[in-house]
Amino acid sequence: MATVFLGLGTNLGNRPANLTAAIAALSELGEVEACSRIFETAPLYVTDQPAFLNMAVKLRTALAPRELLAALKSLEDELGRVASVRYGPRLIDLDILLYDDVVLNQDVLTIPHPRLHERRFALVPLVELAANVAHPLSGRTMAQLLAALPVEDDVVPTAEALV
Secondary structure, X not given: OEEEEEEEEEOOOOHHHHHHHHHHHHOOOOEEEXXXXXXXXXXXXXXXXXXXXXXXXXXXEOOOHHHHHHHHHHHHHHOOOOOXXXXXXXOOEEEEEEEOOOOEEOOOOEEOOOOHHHOHHHHHHHHHHHOXXXXXXXXXXXXXHHHOOOOOOOEEEOOOOOO
């Protein structure tokens, strides 16, 4: 069994319900051991879109990395995600942030997530679950990676509850 940390994001429709549905669906892939709080974040890259709700999930799974990626993409489809522009609006986004201490760089999958160290919207919730987990490439903990980023007001805990 592998310990995997996933990033979940949504900015379309009923955002809390989207996260709730995603967590329920993830339980089909393994054991959801922990969930971070939900954070509201401003969109990056493509800024003319609604704000995101983001969170992190700790999952124990028997699926190998590529099998997990395929299962996550299938779940996104089942949950109603429609392909759009890169970094554009989405009903649900399920990203593998860390998979044990695996380092993988393939055409369709890079682990750890290649932009994890620069994304507050991923690191803030991840630190709630894995503050002392070391990045397998840099050796720095998730808390250290977060502390190295500029402090901004772009990742705010919400009062949103999972439904």
